[in-house]
Amino acid sequence: MIYLDNAATEKPDKKCITAAEKYLFEEYFNPSGLYKSGYNLHLELKEARRNILTRIADENNFSLVFTSGGTEADNQAVFCGGRRGNVVTTSGEHSAIFSAVNELKQRGIEIRFANLNSDGSVNEEHLLSLVDEKTSLVSVIHVNNETGAINDIFSIAQKVKEKNKYTLFHSDGVQAFGKIAFKLNNNIDLYTINAHKIGAIKGCGGLIKKKNLQIKPYLYGGGQEQGLRSGTENVFAVKCFEFAALDRYSKLEENYKKVSELNKTMRKLLDSELFTVLSSENASPYILSIAAKGVRGETILHEADDNGLIIGTGSACSSNQKKRYSRVVLSCGVDEITADGVLRISFSPENTLEEVKAAADILNKIVANRKRIMA
Amino acid sequence: MEKVIIIRYSELHLKGKNRGWFERVFAVNMEKSLKGTKHEIHRHSGRYLIENFNEKDIQLICDKLKKVFGIHSYSVALKVSTDMDEIFKAAKEVSFKDGSFKVETHRADKSFPLNSMQISAEIGGRLLDINEKLKVDVHNPQFIINIDLRENGTALVFNEFFKGAGGMPVGTSGKGLLLISGGIDSPVAGHMIAKRGMVLEGIHFHSYPYTNMQAKEKVIELAKTLSVYTCGMNLHIVSVTHIQEEIHKKCNGDYMVTLLRRFMMRIAEQVAEKCGAQCLITGESLAQVASQTVEGMTSSNSVIKNLPVLRPLCGFDKDEIIERSRAIGTYDISIQPYEDCCTVFLPKHPVTRPKLADVLAEEAKLDVDKLLNEAMATLEIIKI
Numbered sequence: 001m002i003y004l005d006n007a008a009t010e011k012p013d014k015k016c017i018t019a020a021e022k023y024l025f026e027e028y029f030n031p032s033g034l035y036k037s038g039y040n041l042h043l044e045l046k047e048a049r050r051n052i053l054t055r056i057a058d059e060n061n062f063s064l065v066f067t068s069g070g071t072e073a074d075n076q077a078v079f080c081g082g083r084r085g086n087v088v089t090t091s092g093e094h095s096a097i098f099s100a101v102n103e104l105k106q107r108g109i110e111i112r113f114a115n116l117n118s119d120g121s122v123n124e125e126h127l128l129s130l131v132d133e134k135t136s137l138v139s140v141i142h143v144n145n146e147t148g149a150i151n152d153i154f155s156i157a158q159k160v161k162e163k164n165k166y167t168l169f170h171s172d173g174v175q176a177f178g179k180i181a182f183k184l185n186n187n188i189d190l191y192t193i194n195a196h197k198i199g200a201i202k203g204c205g206g207l208i209k210k211k212n213l214q215i216k217p218y219l220y221g222g223g224q225e226q227g228l229r230s231g232t233e234n235v236f237a238v239k240c241f242e243f244a245a246l247d248r249y250s251k252l253e254e255n256y257k258k259v260s261e262l263n264k265t266m267r268k269l270l271d272s273e274l275f276t277v278l279s280s281e282n283a284s285p286y287i288l289s290i291a292a293k294g295v296r297g298e299t300i301l302h303e304a305d306d307n308g309l310i311i312g313t314g315s316a317c318s319s320n321q322k323k324r325y326s327r328v329v330l331s332c333g334v335d336e337i338t339a340d341g342v343l344r345i346s347f348s349p350e351n352t353l354e355e356v357k358a359a360a361d362i363l364n365k366i367v368a369n370r371k372r373i374m375a
Numbered sequence: 376m377e378k379v380i381i382i383r384y385s386e387l388h389l390k391g392k393n394r395g396w397f398e399r400v401f402a403v404n405m406e407k408s409l410k411g412t413k414h415e416i417h418r419h420s421g422r423y424l425i426e427n428f429n430e431k432d433i434q435l436i437c438d439k440l441k442k443v444f445g446i447h448s449y450s451v452a453l454k455v456s457t458d459m460d461e462i463f464k465a466a467k468e469v470s471f472k473d474g475s476f477k478v479e480t481h482r483a484d485k486s487f488p489l490n491s492m493q494i495s496a497e498i499g500g501r502l503l504d505i506n507e508k509l510k511v512d513v514h515n516p517q518f519i520i521n522i523d524l525r526e527n528g529t530a531l532v533f534n535e536f537f538k539g540a541g542g543m544p545v546g547t548s549g550k551g552l553l554l555i556s557g558g559i560d561s562p563v564a565g566h567m568i569a570k571r572g573m574v575l576e577g578i579h580f581h582s583y584p585y586t587n588m589q590a591k592e593k594v595i596e597l598a599k600t601l602s603v604y605t606c607g608m609n610l611h612i613v614s615v616t617h618i619q620e621e622i623h624k625k626c627n628g629d630y631m632v633t634l635l636r637r638f639m640m641r642i643a644e645q646v647a648e649k650c651g652a653q654c655l656i657t658g659e660s661l662a663q664v665a666s667q668t669v670e671g672m673t674s675s676n677s678v679i680k681n682l683p684v685l686r687p688l689c690g691f692d693k694d695e696i697i698e699r700s701r702a703i704g705t706y707d708i709s710i711q712p713y714e715d716c717c718t719v720f721l722p723k724h725p726v727t728r729p730k731l732a733d734v735l736a737e738e739a740k741l742d743v744d745k746l747l748n749e750a751m752a753t754l755e756i757i758k759i
Contacts (some may be wrong), residue, residue, distance in 0.1 A: 298587060373623075374620075
């Protein structure tokens, strides 16, 4: 089986899981416990928090709140950051932001969507034109999860702050963390990260926030996570996350180079008669969005699956014609026939060139055959 | 005082010499439905009593009974001996705290010294004596205390009748094969026919890889929900992918749905014959969509050789169907957004009033027998 849907989730890294195993069976205590074993876990969490946070941010200026994953962190940013006036975001956001801001709209906050460029990145100029004195939150995805387009969130955040210094700036970095090189600066107030996209386990993520920033909790209860996210900490998952983050950042460049090579090879080997590449050259190499003109993406997905290749589609399947295409891909200005055939190939550093070659071969064959049948 | 549930059945009393058989099937269905819950079912002239259950299970048992076809109504009653003091105690128990009431007595045990009127008057009088807030109103009472004196020296006392699912016991009207798509209509059609006593099997057509596994799972969920009413069900699943591809390649695309439906009916009839079903059931409603015109039905019906095709929803509006699907619990499953095979290759302008001659001309372009055999080879049976 060749697995090329790594942007959906990555295969857990066995050595990280093994290293964290003792937090399941031996160190199973509640980190809030006042006894030594509990306190020790509290220290372990602190270390994990520090080790994860300092990969991308200065611990003097930022803190990290562990959450149940990227979706929860995004929701907290939206509901606790966008409490008044208007919220500006992009048409290229993950559903965790898109659906959350739509709910915010129901609660009386005006939502403004910035247009996308053809590669899925946000049109900066349009975004800035939407920001005014009443904007409470701007949220821009760092690496687009469908096309891999990288938004220059640092430049955008700075310009947003120049227009309105009280506006909070959030970015969903789920597809960026552990994959591309960057450091958060003071213009970024909130930043979402996630564990299972870098080889840790599902059900764990985090919201990085500027230290002096006061936001309300999203979940109330026992006051864990500096009062911002109550609920007994998932120490095992957090430690997996820590080990995976340390591992990924120790070979960030090496991985980047390797994945870039895989990406380039895939682009080269896919038959240009059959596929259009939607991702731009300078997108994150981890994600490659392609479209098979005239063949539905999901059909190819199932056939590839039957042939031992797992990939993703850009489109959520729905009998509602309007919803059949990915809203993000349509926002890039792609026509509906192309949007219908969108596939997402996403790599991990664990993938090999041989896998990519075999995958390209399978995809070329399937689409050529489908085109013959559907013609 | 023991709590029991009285079950009254619908039309079984209309049946002549078959009545014993009807009643046996009915009892077996109730047993199936209550499997896993402690209880005993006893038949007493013209009704069933459910006894010896744990009192905490009473709601659970009633909920299950609501889905058994053949039950006209049921009541939760107190079972006591035919001693007037005992009956009075039970009557006190089921009486409201205040309001108007009357007592109605049935006396199957004609040897009892008091007649029905006298028992009612006696019990009603005693209730008035102990509770000033009660008053008698024989024309428009707020509640009725029912006393049922059985021949075996027991009396049943209760104050409420609950409506059952009605219909005939499943298994008394033969077996039918339901064409189930994943939409709102077909489960409702199946439910209606099962209600008249028919055992159901289901058949579903899919177009993998053009449709996904979730669409199939959805149909399995629908069948599961339906199977509670039908005391189990087999689901036959057949791929029509290649048929759709061949129609797409060789025929006028506007006839896709018309031609596909003819294939579905043919496959369904073959499957029905295999599994012993005596009719086909579809969720078609007249004029609901392009293919459900009388001409469309003529076209799909004309391939059927032997079996009748029941279309119980023909006279229903969509909102009536939705209301029923909510009531039987299939609506929320049906509206999940997974495509069934019908929407793949969907023409922009489907033929709404196909002429049989045109349909036959289009179909002549296909090797019908070969495609049928191929489709039958993909048959998969899931026991729900």
